[in-house]
Amino acid sequence: MPHDAPNLLPLPFDWDLFPPGSEGDNPKLGRAPEVIDLLPMPTALTHPRFEQQLEASAREPRMLTQAPWTRGFGKLEMTVTTEGWKFPAPPPELDRPPNRPKQKDAEDVAEPKPIDLTVDPIGTTAKKRIRTAPTADMVLVKDRLLYLLQPPLDGLFDGRQLEVPFEPFPYQLEGIAFLMPRHAALLADEMGLGKTAQAILALRLLFHQGVVRSALIVTPKPLVHNWCRELKMWAPDLPFEVFPTEPEMRRTTWKVSNCPLKLINYESLTRDADFAADPGIYFDVVVLDEAQRIKNKDSKTAQVVRSVNRGRSWALTGTPIENHADDLVNLFAFIDPGRVPPDTPVRLLAQLTSDCILRRTKDLVQSDMPAKIMRDLELELTPAQQAAYLRAETDGVIQLNELGETLTVQHVFHLVMRLKQICNFDPATGESAKLVQLLSDMEEVVASGRKAIVFSQWVEPLLVIAKALERYNPLQYHGRIPQNERTPILDRFRDDPDAHVLLMSYGSGSVGLNLQFTNYVFLFDRWWNPAVEDQAINRAHRIGQRHPVTVTRFISENTIEQRIASILEAKRKVFTDLLSAADKPANRGLSEEEVFGLFDIAARPKRAAG
Amino acid sequence: MIDNLEMSPAKPTESTALPIPLPPAGPTAFTIGFLTLLSDPSGVVGGYLLTNAWGRPLEFRMSTAVQPNRVQQILYGPTLTEYLHTDLIGKTLIEKTALAPALLVTDSVHALALRSRMNVPTLVIDATESVGLIKLSHARASVALAYSSRFASDRAAIEERLERVDPAVDLAEPFTRIREAVVEARKMGVTTRAA
Numbered sequence: 014m015p016h017d018a019p020n021l022l023p024l025p026f027d028w029d030l031f032p033p034g035s036e037g038d039n040p041k042l043g044r045a046p047e048v049i050d051l052l053p054m055p056t057a058l059t060h061p062r063f064e065q066q067l068e069a070s071a072r073e074p075r076m077l078t079q080a081p082w083t084r085g086f087g088k089l090e091m092t093v094t095t096e097g098w099k100f101p102a103p104p105p106e107l108d109r110p111p112n113r114p115k116q117k118d119a120e121d122v123a124e125p126k127p128i129d130l131t132v133d134p135i136g137t138t139a140k141k142r143i144r145t146a147p148t149a150d151m152v153l154v155k156d157r158l159l160y161l162l163q164p165p166l167d168g169l170f171d172g173r174q175l176e177v178p179f180e181p182f183p184y185q186l187e188g189i190a191f192l193m194p195r196h197a198a199l200l201a202d203e204m205g206l207g208k209t210a211q212a213i214l215a216l217r218l219l220f221h222q223g224v225v226r227s228a229l230i231v232t233p234k235p236l237v238h239n240w241c242r243e244l245k246m247w248a249p250d251l252p253f254e255v256f257p258t259e260p261e262m263r264r265t266t267w268k269v270s271n272c273p274l275k276l277i278n279y280e281s282l283t284r285d286a287d288f289a290a291d292p293g294i295y296f297d298v299v300v301l302d303e304a305q306r307i308k309n310k311d312s313k314t315a316q317v318v319r320s321v322n323r324g325r326s327w328a329l330t331g332t333p334i335e336n337h338a339d340d341l342v343n344l345f346a347f348i349d350p351g352r353v354p355p356d357t358p359v360r361l362l363a364q365l366t367s368d369c370i371l372r373r374t375k376d377l378v379q380s381d382m383p384a385k386i387m388r389d390l391e392l393e394l395t396p397a398q399q400a401a402y403l404r405a406e407t408d409g410v411i412q413l414n415e416l417g418e419t420l421t422v423q424h425v426f427h428l429v430m431r432l433k434q435i436c437n438f439d440p441a442t443g444e445s446a447k448l449v450q451l452l453s454d455m456e457e458v459v460a461s462g463r464k465a466i467v468f469s470q471w472v473e474p475l476l477v478i479a480k481a482l483e484r485y486n487p488l489q490y491h492g493r494i495p496q497n498e499r500t501p502i503l504d505r506f507r508d509d510p511d512a513h514v515l516l517m518s519y520g521s522g523s524v525g526l527n528l529q530f531t532n533y534v535f536l537f538d539r540w541w542n543p544a545v546e547d548q549a550i551n552r553a554h555r556i557g558q559r560h561p562v563t564v565t566r567f568i569s570e571n572t573i574e575q576r577i578a579s580i581l582e583a584k585r586k587v588f589t590d591l592l593s594a595a596d597k598p599a600n601r602g603l604s605e606e607e608v609f610g611l612f613d614i615a616a617r618p619k620r621a622a623g
Numbered sequence: 624m625i626d627n628l629e630m631s632p633a634k635p636t637e638s639t640a641l642p643i644p645l646p647p648a649g650p651t652a653f654t655i656g657f658l659t660l661l662s663d664p665s666g667v668v669g670g671y672l673l674t675n676a677w678g679r680p681l682e683f684r685m686s687t688a689v690q691p692n693r694v695q696q697i698l699y700g701p702t703l704t705e706y707l708h709t710d711l712i713g714k715t716l717i718e719k720t721a722l723a724p725a726l727l728v729t730d731s732v733h734a735l736a737l738r739s740r741m742n743v744p745t746l747v748i749d750a751t752e753s754v755g756l757i758k759l760s761h762a763r764a765s766v767a768l769a770y771s772s773r774f775a776s777d778r779a780a781i782e783e784r785l786e787r788v789d790p791a792v793d794l795a796e797p798f799t800r801i802r803e804a805v806v807e808a809r810k811m812g813v814t815t816r817a818a
Contacts, residue, residue, distance in 0.1 A: 089694070089695065089698060091689055091691060091695060091706075091707070091711055092689075092711075093669075093686045093687055093689050093711050093712055093715055094686065094687045095669075095684050095685065095686045095687070095715055095716055095719050096684065096685060096808075096813055097682060097683060097684030097685070097716075097719060097720060098682065098683050098684070099681070099682050099721060100680050100681055100682065100683070102675075102681060142796075142799075144800075147807075154807075154808055154811045154813055157807055157811065158680075158683055158804050158807065158808060159680065161800060161803050161804045161807055162672060162680035162683055162800050162801075162804050163679065163680065163800075164674075164677070164678040164679060164792070164796070164797070164800075165796065168678075168791045168792075168793070168796070169791060221677075221679070222679060
C-alpha cells in the first residue's frame with residue numbers, strides 16, 4: 014500500500030492489541046498492520062518502514078466490518094404491498110338518480126339526524142343489519158368480497174334509496190340476501206310470504222350491481238299478468254318484456270330483443286324448445302315460478318327448462334315436495350345439476366341441499382303477518398243427503414266387491430267422487446247442509462264489509478252457489494271462464510265494493526293470484542292434496558294482508574270427507590318434517606292403498622293384493 | 624422523507640390548496656373512498672373501499688400488515704403512526720386504486736393528513752380528538768364527522784359532496800364491511816400472497 018496515499022479511509026484499530034515494543038507481532042492476531050497517515054508526512058520526519066510491501070488479508074477487513082466491531086441498524090425504510098379487486102359497475106341505463114319519495118328526502122335534508130358525540134364507535138351498538146354473505150362453495154376471493162362489501166339490505170328499501178310500495182319485511186330481506194349470492198337456489202317459502210317480491214328485488218339489486226345483465230322468468234300462463242304487476246310495483250326501473258303468443262314474434266324476442274328481463278310461460282317455452290337450447294341464447298339468471306311444474310323430470314317441460322343456457326338457476330315454489338322426495342331431486346336437476354345424484358338415499362337429501370334451500374312458514378314469521386284462523390266445520394248432512402249418501406255408499410261398496418280382481422283404483426275414485434258430490438248437494442232435491450251454512454256465514458261477511466272466496470273441486474256446485482248468493486254479486490273464476498276475461502274479473506272483485514264473493518275452482522284459482530284484500534276463504538269441498546288446498550287458502554293469506562284471514566273447511570260428518578280429512582292431516586305433518594330434517598318423506602296425497610282403505614272393501618286388484 | 628411528515632394538526636393557519644375539481648355527474652360516477660387502518664399483532668393493515676353514491680362497492684384494496692421494528696419506531700418517533708396511516712398505507716392504497724375518490728372518509732385521525740397529499744376533501748368519522756379539527760354534523764353519518772382545520776375552506780366542497788351521497792347511506796357503515804372483507808381476505812390467504 015503506498016505510504017502517501019491521501020484518500021485512504023482510516024480503519025478502526027485497537028492499539029492495545031499491539032503494545033509498544035511488541036515489534037508488530039501478536040501471538041493471537043499475527044502481524045500488526047501498518048499505520049496509515051491520511052496527511053502527507055513531512056519529509057524531515059523519520060518513520061518506520063516495513064521491509065516488504067503489506068498484502069491485504071481477506072480475513073482482516075471481514076473481521077473489522079463484522080460484529081462485534083460494527084452492528085447494522087437494519088432496514089430503515091418501510092414498504093407495503095397491496096392487492097385490489099374491481100367489481101362490476103351498474104349498466105349505464107341504471108346510472109340515474111334513484112327514485113324515492115320526495116317528501117322523505119326533503120325531511121332528511123331539512124332535519125339532519127341528531128348526532129350523539131358520545132355514541133360508541135360503529136359496530137358495537139349498531140343494530141343487526143341484514144347483509145349478503147358469500148356462500149360456502151364460493152371459492153374466488155373476488156366473489157366472496159363482492160357480497161361481503163354490499164351495503165346492508167335494510168337500508169336500501171326504507172323508501173330513501175329505491176322506490177318500493179312498502180318496506181319488505183325482515184324475513185323477506187333475508188330471502189333477498191339468500192338469493193343474491195346464489196347460483197343455485199330454491200326459495201320454498203310457504204305460499205303467501207312474497208316469494209315473487211323477494212325474487213324481483215334480488216334481481217333488481219343484481220341488475221343494479223351489474224352482476225346480472227339478462228334474466229328469464231318462467232311462470233305458469235295464468236300468472237304472467239300477476240308477474241307483470243309485481244314487476245311494475247317492485248322494480249319500476251327494470252324494463253321487462255313478455256314473450257308474445259305468436260310463434261314468429263316469439264322468435265324475435267328470443268333472437269333479437271335486448272330487453273334485460275323476459276317473461277315466458279311454461280307452455281310457450283316448451284313449444285320453443287329449439288330456441289331455449291340454442292347455445293347462442295344465454296341468461297345470467299333463470300327464475301322458475303311454481304317450480305313444482307318440473308317435478309316430473311322426464312316431462313317435456315322439465316327437459317326444456319333444463320336445456321336453457323344460464324348462469325344462475327333459481328326455483329320458487331311453496332310445495333317443493335308435492336308427493337315424493339323425488340320431486341325435490343328432480344327440482345335440483347334444474348337448480349344445480351349434479352348436486353343430487355338420481356339414486357341418492359332420502360336421508361342424505363337434506364345434507365346435500367340445505368345450503369341451497371330457504372323455507373320459512375307463516376308460523377315462523379307470524380309477527381309479520383296477520384293471523385290465519387282455521388275453522389273446520391263438521392256439518393251434519395240434511396236428511397235427504399243422508400239417505401242418498403247411505404244408498405250410494407252401500408250400493409257402491411257392493412259393486413266394488415263384485416268387481417273382484419278386476420277392481421282398480423279408478424273404480425274407487427269414482428265412488429269417492431260420487432259420495433263427495435252428495436256431500437255437497439243432494440242429487441234429487443238439491444238440499445245442501447253446506448250451502449245453508451255458507452249463506453249464514455256470508456251474511457256475516459257482508460255485514461262486516463269484507464269479501465270471501467269460495468273454492469270447490471267442481472264447476473257445477475259453483476254455479477248453484479252463484480245462484481244462491483246472487484244478492485252478494487258473486488263473481489266466478491274457473492275453467493269455463495275464458496282466459497281473457499279472468500283478469501278483469503279479479504280487478505272487479507278487488508275494486509267493486511258490492512262484489513262480496515268470488516267463486517273459484519281449485520284448478521284455476523289456487524296458484525299465484527294475489528287476493529289479499531279478502532278476509533274469508535271457504536273450502537266448500539276438500540281437494541285430494543293438502544298442498545293444493547294450502548295454495549288456495551294463501552290467495553288471501555299472503556303478504557299485504559292487513560287483517561286476520563278466516564279459513565272455513567266444510568266437512569260432512571261421518572262421511573268419506575271426514576275419512577279423507579284425517580288421512581290428509583296426518584300427511585301434512587310428514588311434509589313439514591321433511592324440509593326441516595332428513596326425515597323419510599311420504600306421498601302428500603292419497604296412496605293407492607289408502608284409497609282402497611277408505612271403504613270396507615274385501616276385494617283388491619291382484620297387484621295391490623300381492 | 625421524514626421532513627415531509629411534519630404535520631401539525633393544530634396549526635391554525637390554513638394551507639393554500641388547489642381548487643378541488645368537481646366530481647363527475649351521476650350516482651355511479653360519484654365515488655366515495657372509505658379508508659380504514661386496523662392494528663393487530665401482525666402490524667397495521669389498511670383497507671380501502673371505493674363506492675358509488677349509493678354505497679355500492681366499485682373497488683376494494685387492502686395492504687399487507689406493516690410492523691415497524693424497534694429502530695424504526697425510535698427513528699420515526701411520534702410521527703410514526705401518521706407516516707404509516709397516511710404516506711405508507713393510505714396514500715399507496717388510494718393511488719393504486721383505478722378510480723379516484725370525490726370524497727375521502729377515514730376512521731383514523733392520523734390519516735386525515737392525506738388531505739395535504741391529495742386534492743380530495745377528507746373527513747374523519749367519530750374522532751375523539753378536537754384539536755385541529757372542525758366538527759361537522761350531517762344526516763349522512765350516524766356519528767360525528769370532522770375535517771382538518773388547516774383546510775377550513777373545504778367546507779363548501781365537503782357539503783356539496785355530502786349532498787351527492789344517497790340519503791340512505793350512512794358514512795359510518797361501510798367501515799364494518801371493510802373490516803369483514805379484510806378478515807375474509809386474510810383468511811383466504813391474500814395477505815401472504817400480497818406480501
